[in-house]
Amino acid sequence: MPAAHERLTIRGNLGAGSFLPWVARHAARLGLDGEIHHADAGRVDIDLRGPTDLIDAMEMGCLLGPIDVWVETIDRTPNPSA
Amino acid sequence: MTMAHQPMIDQWYPVALASQLPPEGRATQLMGMPITVLPGTPVRVVTNDGRDLHVIVRYGHVWTSLGKPSKELFDIPEADQPGRRLVEVGVVRVRCSPLRAVENFLDIAHFPFVHTDILGAEPHTEVGKYDVEIRDEEDEVWATKVQFYQPQAAKSASGGITTDYMYRVPAPTSTVLYKTCPARPGEWDVITLFVQPLTEELCDVWPWMALFDDETALTDLIHFQQMIFLQDRSILENQIPRLLPLDPGREIPTRADLTSVAYRRWLKRHQFTYGAQLVAQ
Secondary structure, eight states, X not given: OOEEEXXXXXEEEOOSTTHHHHHXXXXXXXXXXXXXXXXXXXXXXXXXXXXXXXXXXXXXXXXHOOTTOEEEEEEEEESOOX | XXXXXXXHHTSOEEEEEGGGOOTTOEEEXXXXXXXXXXXXXXXXXXXXXXXXXXXXXXXXXXXXXXXXXXXXXXXXXXXXOTTOEEEEOOOEEESSOHHHHHHHHHOGGGHHXXXXXXXXXXXXXXXXXXXXXXXXXXXXXXXXXXXXXESSOSTTOOSOEEEEEEEEEEETTEEEEEEEOTTSTTSEEEEXXXXXXXXXXXXXXXXXXXXXXXXXXXXXXXXXXXXXXHHXXXXXXXXSSSSEESSOTXXXXXXXXXXXXXXXXXXXXXXXXXXXXXXXX
């Protein structure tokens, strides 16, 4: 399956310190290459490379996230420029 | 049981079939608390220390709450639709989290593997795209436009058909499935799963149906539904972790699990956590 490059823009109540390590762990579990492009308490942008189905699975996992985080929405941008 | 479970304490739960209450009552438990369901007019539900709980008799079942429900019991308008057969399937005890029982019911992808040649069959294993939303006004989870090929979708179906489904979660341990009605195109058969949480890892499941089917014998309808659920029970009782994870942890939900993900998000939003695992282990 060809690798895709997408940015997940996650919005919600993301201030808990658990979230970014959780994101890194979940991406690694899926075998995705990931990089945090932006992070604050209300928005996190993650750039991901890997098969589209696994990026779908990353989106599903992030919709749940750790218990102390509430993810409101996730937008996906293919081939983010910067 | 702790204050952390208050949002679920204040919900309605099924605790008996109204038509089958023995004269001495039904001794059972709800969220770890012993209760007795007493026949009569009106039906009463009492705790061991003599407290009378709120009671509603609806959809063939006695419903109660350990707390103060802020809402009426959810509505199923089809229950009052003329011509439907209302089928009380009975009770199945399952050693699993009550939330797991609901989540399993929402999982369409398991049909061909668990209910082989009945609700699904290989190679028809693909779940097409469907819509899932948390409806703010009703405060319910809905999955719509679900389509799946089934060799025998209902007792009244004689051959394989592509079945349309809608799933609805109106309460943390109750779920309603609407599916293509083979006997009456344009209408939906209604199949529900009402789950009584005995403890966080044990539940009584009370399936109930409202069908357009004048031909099938009642015992056959009941046996069909019981067979389906007994197939699920062996899966449910072997799931690890036993509690439903709200943090996916080692589980990898995929797009086919969209309804399960929406259900878990809805539980998390409302702090409906009795029977849930909060931190992945």
